[in-house]
Amino acid sequence: MKKYKKSDLETYTLGTTLTLEGLNKKVKYAKRVYIHSKQEKNETYEKIIKICNTNKIEIIFSDKTINTLSDKENCFIIGVFEKFNEEIDYSKNHVVLVNPSNMGNLGTIIRSSVGFGICDLAIIKPAVDIFDPKVIRSSMGAIFNLRFTYFDSIEEYLEKTKGRSYYPFMLKAKTVLQDVKNEGIYSLIFGNEATGLPDSYLNLGTSVIIKHTTNIDSLNLDNAVAIALFEFTKNDFK
Amino acid sequence: MKKYKKSDLETYTLGTTLTLEGLNKKVKYAKRVYIHSKQEKNETYEKIIKICNTNKIEIIFSDKTINTLSDKENCFIIGVFEKFNEEIDYSKNHVVLVNPSNMGNLGTIIRSSVGFGICDLAIIKPAVDIFDPKVIRSSMGAIFNLRFTYFDSIEEYLEKTKGRSYYPFMLKAKTVLQDVKNEGIYSLIFGNEATGLPDSYLNLGTSVIIKHTTNIDSLNLDNAVAIALFEFTKNDFK
Numbered sequence: 001m002k003k004y005k006k007s008d009l010e011t012y013t014l015g016t017t018l019t020l021e022g023l024n025k026k027v028k029y030a031k032r033v034y035i036h037s038k039q040e041k042n043e044t045y046e047k048i049i050k051i052c053n054t055n056k057i058e059i060i061f062s063d064k065t066i067n068t069l070s071d072k073e074n075c076f077i078i079g080v081f082e083k084f085n086e087e088i089d090y091s092k093n094h095v096v097l098v099n100p101s102n103m104g105n106l107g108t109i110i111r112s113s114v115g116f117g118i119c120d121l122a123i124i125k126p127a128v129d130i131f132d133p134k135v136i137r138s139s140m141g142a143i144f145n146l147r148f149t150y151f152d153s154i155e156e157y158l159e160k161t162k163g164r165s166y167y168p169f170m171l172k173a174k175t176v177l178q179d180v181k182n183e184g185i186y187s188l189i190f191g192n193e194a195t196g197l198p199d200s201y202l203n204l205g206t207s208v209i210i211k212h213t214t215n216i217d218s219l220n221l222d223n224a225v226a227i228a229l230f231e232f233t234k235n236d237f238k
Numbered sequence: 239m240k241k242y243k244k245s246d247l248e249t250y251t252l253g254t255t256l257t258l259e260g261l262n263k264k265v266k267y268a269k270r271v272y273i274h275s276k277q278e279k280n281e282t283y284e285k286i287i288k289i290c291n292t293n294k295i296e297i298i299f300s301d302k303t304i305n306t307l308s309d310k311e312n313c314f315i316i317g318v319f320e321k322f323n324e325e326i327d328y329s330k331n332h333v334v335l336v337n338p339s340n341m342g343n344l345g346t347i348i349r350s351s352v353g354f355g356i357c358d359l360a361i362i363k364p365a366v367d368i369f370d371p372k373v374i375r376s377s378m379g380a381i382f383n384l385r386f387t388y389f390d391s392i393e394e395y396l397e398k399t400k401g402r403s404y405y406p407f408m409l410k411a412k413t414v415l416q417d418v419k420n421e422g423i424y425s426l427i428f429g430n431e432a433t434g435l436p437d438s439y440l441n442l443g444t445s446v447i448i449k450h451t452t453n454i455d456s457l458n459l460d461n462a463v464a465i466a467l468f469e470f471t472k473n474d475f476k
Contacts, residue, residue, distance in 0.1 A: 104342075108458050115450035115457055145453045178472045210468065211475035212353035215383045219353055219464070220346050226461035227468045230448065234416045237449035 001034075001065050001080070004133050011131040012080045013141075014070050016044050019079035021141030023051045029084040032058040036066045039076035048077065069133075083131050086147045088120040090161060093232075095225065096189040098124040098154060098197060105193060106130065107138025108222040114142040116229040117236060121148040122157050122187070158204075161187065166205030169228060170197050171218060173207035177231050180208055188228050193221045239272075239303050239318070242371050249369040250318045251379075252308050254282050257317035259379030261289045267322040270296040274304045277314035286315060307371075321369050324385045326358040328399060331470075333463065334427040336362040336392060336435060343431060344368065345376025346460040352380040354467040355474060359386040360395050360425070396442075399425065404443030407466060408435050409456060411445035415469050418446055426466050431459045 004011060010031060013019040016039065023030055033052055039045055052059050069078055088094060095113045100106050106128055113121060123130065127150065136143050151157040158166075164185040189204070191197035196218070201207060210219060210227055219227070242249060248269060251257040254277065261268055271290055277283055290297050307316055326332060333351045338344050344366055351359060361368065365388065374381050389395040396404075402423040427442070429435035434456070439445060448457060448465055457465070 108461065111454055112457055112461050115454040117451050119453075140454065142454050176476060177468075178476070213355050215357075216349055216353040216378065216380050219350055220460070222458070223346065223350050223461060223464035226457070226464055230415075230465045230468070238414060238416070 001069065003069060004131075006129045006132070009083060010080050011083055011136065012069060012078050012133055014072070014075050014078055014133050014137050016048070016077040018137060018141050019077045020044050020048055020051075022079050022081055022144055023048060023057075025141075025144035026081060026084050027051060027055050027057075029082040030055065030057050031080045031082055032060055033080070034060050034062050034065045034069075034078045036063050036076040037061065038063075045077070088122055088147045088149045091185070092120045093118050093185055094120045094122050094161070094187040095229070096122040096124065096154075096157065096187050097127065098189065099192040099195075100127050100221075102193050102221070103128050103132050103134040104138045105220075105222045107135045107140075107143070109225045110135070110139040110146055111142040112222070112226040112229055114139075114145045116233040118188075118229060118233070119146055121146055123148060123150045124154050124157060125150055125152055167228075168197050168201035168204050168207045169210065169224060170201060170207050171209060172199065172202060173209040175206050175208050177208050177210050177228065180206065180231070182232060186232065188225070188232065190221060190225055190228075239307065241307060244367045244370070247321060248318050249321055249374065250307060250316050250371050252310070252313050252316055252371050252375050254286070254315040256375060256379050257315045258282050258286050258289075260317050260319055260382055261286060261295075263379075263382035264319060264322055265289060265293050265295075267320040268293065268295050269318045269320055270298055271318070272298050272300050272303045272307075272316045274301050274314040275299065276301075283315070326360055326385045326387045329423070330358045331356050331423055332358045332360050332399070332425040333467070334360040334362065334392075334395065334425050335365065336427065337430040337433075338365050338459075340431050340459070341366050341370050341372040342376045343458075343460045345373045345378075345381070347463045348373070348377040348384055349380040350460070350464040350467055352377075352383045354471040356426075356467060356471070357384055359384055360399075361386060361388050362392050362395060363388055363390055405466075406435050406439040406442050406445045407448065407462060408439060408445050409447060410437065410440060411447040413444055413446050415446050415448050415466065418444065418469070420470060424470065426463070426470065428459060428463055428466075
């Protein structure tokens with residue numbers, strides 16, 4: 001098996017806990033599991049073996065494959081999964097990322113989004129590959145609770161999601177986050193890490209700003225998304 | 239010049255914008271500036287040259303030094319700074335990090351903390367080195383607006399900061415973040431990325447939880463800090 005390429009039909013989970021999470025949540029997409037000779041026979045290991053046996057998933061003991069796929073020295077189990085793709089639910093709240101370019105950020109955003117109960121992610125191309133093992137690892141397995149869809153343009157997304165409230169997050173926005181009074185279904189929209197959203201988004205729904213001092217140019221993207229998620233969902237988590 | 243080591247008396251800024259930020263904010267600690275032959279003579283470059291000339295800071299044209307110090311191909315200016323250390327202000331609000339271990343996280347936390355107007359950071363050892371160029375880069379220069387102090391133990395920190403409110407953030411806490419009614423000076427306290435705060439912190443001040451679904455084990459540390467900062471400072475940013 002070779003290192004991940006975007007064109008591959010399979011992706012993989014780097015690590016024991018992450019692999020167990022994948023097997024628990026998406027076992028029907030699991031193809032096989034690689035185990036390194038240094039893996040301890042602990043509780044997580046036993047759970048993985050049991051799921052594999054129950055579901056007839058091949059187990060391969062191969063130090064070489066694990067050394068090829070992982071850059072980290074403490075990765076001893078890798079799960080291989082068919083790329084799963086479950087379309088977003090158009091009746092639910094969404095996070096929308098326009099041209100995200102950083103894999104670590106994308107994984108962290110998936111983690112906080114699923115954490116706050118928004119399990120539908122729309123991604124506007126061009127964008128980073130959500131199946132890259134770095135994204136999966138940085139999501140800490142939250143990706144297995146996520147539905148997601150790539151769109152060629154924001155217009156295509158808007159066409160399919162009429163009748164909801166749009167909140168583009170922008171430094172030029174007029175409405176301060178803590179003043180937003182949302183009712184009904186919504187989409188929280190964020191731009192690229194370096195460039196943010198273009199000015200044209202000021203005309204879409206209610207543009208929102210997370211105010212901060214002038215000592216920084218902007219917040220880190222995944223920090224901004226986490227703050228927005230917290231504020232929009234806080235009445236659900238009392 | 240060699241790659242950064244923790245025992246060095248100097249640190250450096252990897253990149254043109256970051257170097258300008260350091261020169262603008264901490265010029266008295268600037269020792270010299272390295273410039274690569276590929277650096278464009280743009281506005282930022284001209285500003286750096288001007289500050290160096292005005293303050294008699296040595297400019298060295300050396301591709302070799304830049305290639306040695308930077309792993310990235312698009313880094314063309316590096317500023318070298320004496321390690322600056324300004325003690326935290328005990329009359330101000332603080333962020334307190336107990337045993338932070340990830341350099342990228344620390345930099346991002348500095349960025350959001352300074353962004354929300356909390357410019358005093360207490361770090362409880364053992365902890366990552368705040369002067370590592372990776373932390374400086376990930377702070378996007380916000381570190382130049384920060385006062386910070388390392389403490390050998392939380393007891394040492396508490397001893398020096400009596401008469402304020404302490405808010406340790408923990409998954410076992412009873413008070414939900416959105417229910418906190420703070421008055422007066424405060425310290426927001428966060429544990430290590432992997433382990434969080436020990437149970438003993440439940441007895442310190444008011445322990446706080448950022449509630450989320452059970453689909454994730456915890457939030458990313460810098461996301462949790464960003465959310466806490468937003469919630470505690472939101473009345474300052476209307």
